[in-house]
Amino acid sequence: MQAMVYRGPCRVRVENKEKPAIEHPNDAIVRVTCAAICGSDLHLYHGLMPDTRVGMTFGHEFVGVVDEVGPSVQNVRPGDRVMVPFNICCGSCYFCARELYSCCHNVNPNASAVGGIYGYSHTCGGYDGGQAEYVRVPFADVGPTAIPDWMEEEDAVLLTDACPTGYQGAEMGSIKEGDVVVVFGAGPVGLFAAKSSWLMGAGRVIVIDHLDYRLEKAREFAHAETINFTQVDDIVLHLKKLTDYLGADVCIDAVGAEADGSFWQVVSNNKLKLQGGSPVALNWAIDSVRKAGTVSVVGAYGPLFSAVKFGDVMNKGLTIRSAQCSVKRHWPRLFQHVKNGVLKPSAIVTHRVPLNEIAEGYHIMASKLDECVKSLVYTSPH
């Protein structure tokens, strides 16, 4: 089969790989029809995630058709159109029982550090991902769900990560009615976090980025106020002025390890890898939130330490919440929002590339060329 393969930092290509086979009675093999490239894939692409092995296939956002199932699988059958959450999870451990699927304890030899994620390095279990014609789906009775007839494929693929992650980012902010919410990052996750903040009762939503075309998307898709942080002297002070000098009630970090905004942080942490990424956006969030406010972190950081302003967290009495999204927990509510027309996840898609041109797709996403917000990958002509 054809699959995207990692060859080293900033080098990916399509290769012929052996089609995956059933390895456990509860496995399924899914023929991928549509996948997506995530901002998280860029951390792998840039060589920032430990134990990303040459030969690995990325891709944790995908939908497809069940091709084959192991003998104990009961919930899906060959021919079913399914969407697969990015978390690999067992469904029965301490964490899964509490719907904390991203913390599943049975799917990763590094279980005490993180759960399992498709195509996300051996740190996250070493599973091949879905930027390929076929993918092995473990615990097929737990993750994959039939795509409802009324749901479009492109909405379904966005519901496997970006949309629920933004939604959980807002949820972890514990937004109260009328709250001022500041979202750092106008990528797919930030756009969904901003949109979700309104659904949870925010009175004002402000999105920060330095890419004007993405800020335009934040105004149009998420009806947010926007600020380009390169066009103000000091973004923290600017936000204080906008919030009666108290600060925002809730700040959401939807940027993560590859934040811009400080030349030295980018050089020392992203180029020389002296920290687990550049915590610029996270520190801005800590500085811009009011005392006793909440900072919700969905941006991803490397396991290595980062110089986060923890003294300020303590002195200001902040609540910090963070997580890899537990995707499936949010599906019942998000399905309703999509069905009712409140949310159109695919509205943020800007690019569609065939699998055999995925290297170009990565390049465009990573360099933010051609006004790219979100790229989908199609395995057959589209």
Ligand SMILES: NC(=O)c1ccc[n+]([C@@H]2O[C@H](COP(=O)([O-])OP(=O)(O)OC[C@H]3O[C@@H](n4cnc5c(N)ncnc54)[C@H](O)[C@@H]3O)[C@@H](O)[C@H]2O)c1
């Ligand atoms: N927690 C989860 O489950 C989960 C799931 C998906 C993605 N993520 C993470 O969320 C983050 C965002 O993902 P994405 O797909 O939207 O990525 P993305 O790269 O498309 O978006 C990040 C945005 O942040 C902007 N940015 C850079 N520095 C900034 C700063 N200092 N302040 C404000 N904005 C800044 C960039 O210009 C970009 O538009 C990534 O770190 C990704 O790994 C986490």
Ligand SMILES: [Zn+2]
């Ligand atoms: Zn992702």
Ligand SMILES: [Zn+2]
């Ligand atoms: Zn589990």
